[in-house]
Amino acid sequence: xxxxxxxxxxxxxxxxxxxxxxxxxxxxxxxxxxxxxxxxxxxxxxxxxxxxxxxxxxxxxxxxxxxxxxxxxxxxxxxxxxxxxxxxxxxxxxxxxxxxxxxxxxxxxxxxxxxxxxxxxxxxxxxxxxxxxxxxxxxxxxxxxxxxxxxxxxxxxxxxxxxxxxxxxxxxxxxxxxxxxxxxxx
Amino acid sequence: xxxxxxxxxxxxxxxxxxxxxxxxxxxxxxxxxxxxxxxxxxxxxxxxxxxxxxxxxxxxxxxxxxxxxxxxxxxxxxxxxxxxxxxxxxxxxxxxxxxxxxxxxxxxxxxxxxxxxxxxxxxxxxxxxxxxxxxxxxxxxxxxxxxxxxxxxxxxxxxxxxxxxxxxxxxxxxxxxxxxxxxxxxxxxxxxxxxxxxxxxxxxxxxxxxxxxxxxxxxxxxxxxxxxxxxxxxxxxxxxxxxxxxxxxxxxxxxxxxxxxxxxxxxxxxxxxxxxxxxxxxxxxxxxxxxxxxxxxxxxxxxxxxxxxxxxxxxxxxxxxxxxxxxxxxxxxxxxxxxxxxxxxxxxxxxxxxxxxxxxxxxxxxxxxxxxxxxxxxxxxxxxxxxxxxxxxxxxxxxxxxxxxxxxxxxxxxxxxxxxxxxxxxxxxxxxxxxxxxxxxxxxxxxxxxxxxxxxxxxxxxxxxx
Numbered sequence: 001x002x003x004x005x006x007x008x009x010x011x012x013x014x015x016x017x018x019x020x021x022x023x024x025x026x027x028x029x030x031x032x033x034x035x036x037x038x039x040x041x042x043x044x045x046x047x048x049x050x051x052x053x054x055x056x057x058x059x060x061x062x063x064x065x066x067x068x069x070x071x072x073x074x075x076x077x078x079x080x081x082x083x084x085x086x087x088x089x090x091x092x093x094x095x096x097x098x099x100x101x102x103x104x105x106x107x108x109x110x111x112x113x114x115x116x117x118x119x120x121x122x123x124x125x126x127x128x129x130x131x132x133x134x135x136x137x138x139x140x141x142x143x144x145x146x147x148x149x150x151x152x153x154x155x156x157x158x159x160x161x162x163x164x165x166x167x168x169x170x171x172x173x174x175x176x177x178x179x180x181x182x183x184x185x186x
Numbered sequence: 187x188x189x190x191x192x193x194x195x196x197x198x199x200x201x202x203x204x205x206x207x208x209x210x211x212x213x214x215x216x217x218x219x220x221x222x223x224x225x226x227x228x229x230x231x232x233x234x235x236x237x238x239x240x241x242x243x244x245x246x247x248x249x250x251x252x253x254x255x256x257x258x259x260x261x262x263x264x265x266x267x268x269x270x271x272x273x274x275x276x277x278x279x280x281x282x283x284x285x286x287x288x289x290x291x292x293x294x295x296x297x298x299x300x301x302x303x304x305x306x307x308x309x310x311x312x313x314x315x316x317x318x319x320x321x322x323x324x325x326x327x328x329x330x331x332x333x334x335x336x337x338x339x340x341x342x343x344x345x346x347x348x349x350x351x352x353x354x355x356x357x358x359x360x361x362x363x364x365x366x367x368x369x370x371x372x373x374x375x376x377x378x379x380x381x382x383x384x385x386x387x388x389x390x391x392x393x394x395x396x397x398x399x400x401x402x403x404x405x406x407x408x409x410x411x412x413x414x415x416x417x418x419x420x421x422x423x424x425x426x427x428x429x430x431x432x433x434x435x436x437x438x439x440x441x442x443x444x445x446x447x448x449x450x451x452x453x454x455x456x457x458x459x460x461x462x463x464x465x466x467x468x469x470x471x472x473x474x475x476x477x478x479x480x481x482x483x484x485x486x487x488x489x490x491x492x493x494x495x496x497x498x499x500x501x502x503x504x505x506x507x508x509x510x511x512x513x514x515x516x517x518x519x520x521x522x523x524x525x526x527x528x529x530x531x532x533x534x535x536x537x538x539x540x541x542x543x544x545x546x547x548x549x550x551x552x553x554x555x556x557x558x559x560x561x562x563x564x565x566x567x568x569x570x571x572x573x574x575x576x577x578x579x580x581x582x583x584x585x586x587x588x589x590x591x592x593x594x595x596x597x598x599x600x601x602x603x604x605x606x607x608x609x610x611x612x613x614x615x616x617x618x619x620x621x622x623x624x625x626x627x628x629x630x631x632x633x634x635x636x637x638x639x640x641x642x643x644x645x646x647x648x649x650x651x652x
Binding site for chain 2: 016019020025027028029031032033036045049053054056057086092106109110114115117120135136137156164167168
């Protein structure tokens with residue numbers, strides 16, 4: 001832990017080597033986070049880059065309270081949130097009718113790889129993706145999400161439900177075909 | 187409900203440790219950006235300091251070489267003189283004998299000539315004496331003359347001792363010796379005379395060139411129509427410091443008047459804080475530096491006009507060419523025709539900056555006209571707007587977001603100033619001039635806005651007098 005503190009201090013004072021070490025430690029995980037919040041890899045790369053620029057710019061403000069990873073992760077989430085706020089006017093939320101899921105998707109999710117799952121999340125409409133990530137991955141409650149995204153609690157709830165539905169639908173469409181087919185033929 | 191929780195936890199488990207190596211160019215970009223930030227901040231100052239340093243060095247170098255070459259020349263002259271003077275007696279004898287052989291027999295005529303050139307010499311010396319500024323040089327030349335004469339005497343004595351010619355011959359030779367020495371002295375005196383003439387001619391009118399760098403402070407007087415002001419949610423009140431500079435051409439009359447023109451670059455800008463208050467939402471997230479802001483309900487500093495985002499700024503309407511980073515867009519933004527035009531709340535400091543090329547027409551009066559000079563400066567500038575930019579400075583740095591509308595290209599400003607200068611050497615002077623310039627017309631043609639920038643600058647520079 002002393003080492004980490006040292007690396008942080010060196011990074012703050014502008015030591016490029018320390019900054020690179022810190023980056024290497026955190027980048028893969030943070031890229032994972034950014035991928036979840038973005039619609040594609042390019043956007044995720046942009047966010048990761050922007051996020052790390054901020055991390056190093058504001059690292060002097062990090063007070064060593066709570067984990068560094070949590071702090072950095074929150075910056076990545078914030079970058080994504082800000083981008084969402086800017087872009088959401090260009091991406092009106094699609095009105096997708098509720099999907100009545102009959103198939104138990106849990107088994108399928110078990111079988112899915114993380115990459116496949118992230119891809120499905122990326123395909124969600126931006127607002128759903130945002131709410132889903134904040135709720136499921138970041139552990140925010142609907143009140144907090146409402147405040148972060150400037151939407152009502154109710155909207156947050158319904159967005160989450162829709163996100164889940166879409167995910168279920170897609171999961172079954174792609175990987176649950178065998179089970180589905182039995183339904184259709186019946 | 188239970189199923190939902192299962193899905194959530196299933197996904198969470200799967201993705202909690204999800205890691206992907208980012209492509210290597212990301213780190214390069216991050217590092218480049220961090221270095222760029224540092225460099226850009228430094229460059230802003232370093233650039234100007236370097237430019238100023240180069241100018242100063244160029245002047246000093248010019249002055250140095252000019253001065254040292256002059257010293258060399260005068261040193262050469264002195265050496266030549268002394269060589270002539272201190273030639274050993276035998277040489278002199280030789281030259282004397284040669285001269286004697288060449289000189290016609292009518293010695294009386296020769297003597298007359300010699301006397302008359304002695305007169306010229308004296309007259310020149312007196313003339314040189316009359317010049318106060320050249321006194322030192324004259325004294326030097328007097329000293330040299332004495333030395334010359336002394337050396338001459340020595341050589342003559344030597345000749346006399348060795349010589350067995352009769353007195354008449356000696357007298358002849360004495361006269362001729364003076365004649366031979368004259369050329370060297372003449373040369374020196376001619377040089378002195380030329381110097382004297384030059385220095386006296388410099389006192390009457392002449393041209394001067396100068397280069398100035400001026401760190402300064404600019405601000406403005408502004409007034410706005412009521413409707414304009416109502417939609418202006420902030421008002422700029424801070425000036426900005428900046429650096430200008432340029433070249434100056436001056437013509438000095440015989441009296442104490444100097445007329446000046448030239449070309450200067452100056453900047454005018456003011457900073458204005460956006461007064462919209464933001465409400466931080468997550469108080470508990472105190473480790474976060476940028477808790478998201480909540481959009482206030484009634485804020486209308488930005489509106490849409492002809493499909494452009496515009497905002498009433500202090501110097502005029504800012505037309506956005508790009509949205510600043512960190513802009514919060516209201517949800518109703520895309521609802522065209524919405525009456526509540528509250529579309530954008532850009533957080534940060536706004537700056538409207540104008541770059542001017544100024545062509546001055548100044549009159550200077552030299553109150554003190556000596557090595558140290560004091561001048562009063564007044565006149566008008568034709569100010570051509572060559573740059574018109576609006577900047578937002580927020581947590582993402584300084585961003586150029588657009589320009590101010592309705593800015594007139596040609597404007598007129600008045601200048602008042604004081605000039606202190608100190609001459610070193612014959613041609614160069616250093617100058618320190620506090621000047622105050624105020625635009626006499628509103629640089630914004632919009633009838634709702636009256637915006638007149640002013641600038642206080644400390645012009646420092648070097649002038650070269652031809």
